[in-house]
Amino acid sequence: MTEYKGSCLCGAVTFTIEGKFDSFYLCYCSYCQKDSGSAHAANLFSASAVLRWDSGADEVTTFNLPGSRHSKSFCKHCGSAVPGSELPGVLMVPAGSLDTEIEITPTARIYTARQHSWVGKLSAAPQYPELPEKSE
Template identity: 60%
Template sequence: MTDHLGSCLCGTVKFEVHGQFDSFYLCHCEWCQKDTGSAYAANLFSQSAKLAWIAGVDAVTSFTLPGTRHSKSFCKLCGSALPSIQVAGLLVVPAGCLDIEITMLPTAHIFTSSKAAWGQGLRDVPEFGGLPH
């Protein structure tokens, strides 16, 4: 089994994922835009991998949008997105909370009908290795 290590921004919450990811979706739905404050959410999915909390489980909290299956877990101290177990045992892991390099490429963009207009055509935007002066 493969182990994937992760944590929150403040380091309070630490976890391991034992097993493989089935897919890696970049979700452009309006809810994921609100969750991330960005153009899309980058989440890894697995039906078989197991989540093990190493530290800080008491700092993990969850929110489910009323009337939907849209749910997210996060650190109640720093707000970082964290893994959650969804409907039918589906493990969802925000890619950015992993502390290891992700070698899996995204499987697909989903809910592209909701794409943020400002998130398109980014190839032409200048790039900087750090904060521009």
């Protein structure tokens, strides 16, 4: 069985996912933009994988947005997104929370009608393997 390890930024929460991911969506909806503080969220979904909290399960809290199906689980110390679900019977795992490399590539980009205008210009931005010495 495939196994993935993950954690939060401060290390208080660690977890293992056993099983496979069914899909991998980059979501540009306004909720995911607010959740991530970025252009999109990158979330993996599975109807069959099992989540095991290795440490810090009691350090996880979930915010459910009233009037929607949107929710976000996160470490209450550092705020890092951790696995949760906004749909019954479906495990949602923030791709950036995994410490193990994944094989699956994004299935689709969704809610692109709501993406910021600068997203389409990202390919023109310079790339650096690390933080550059000065801003460009």
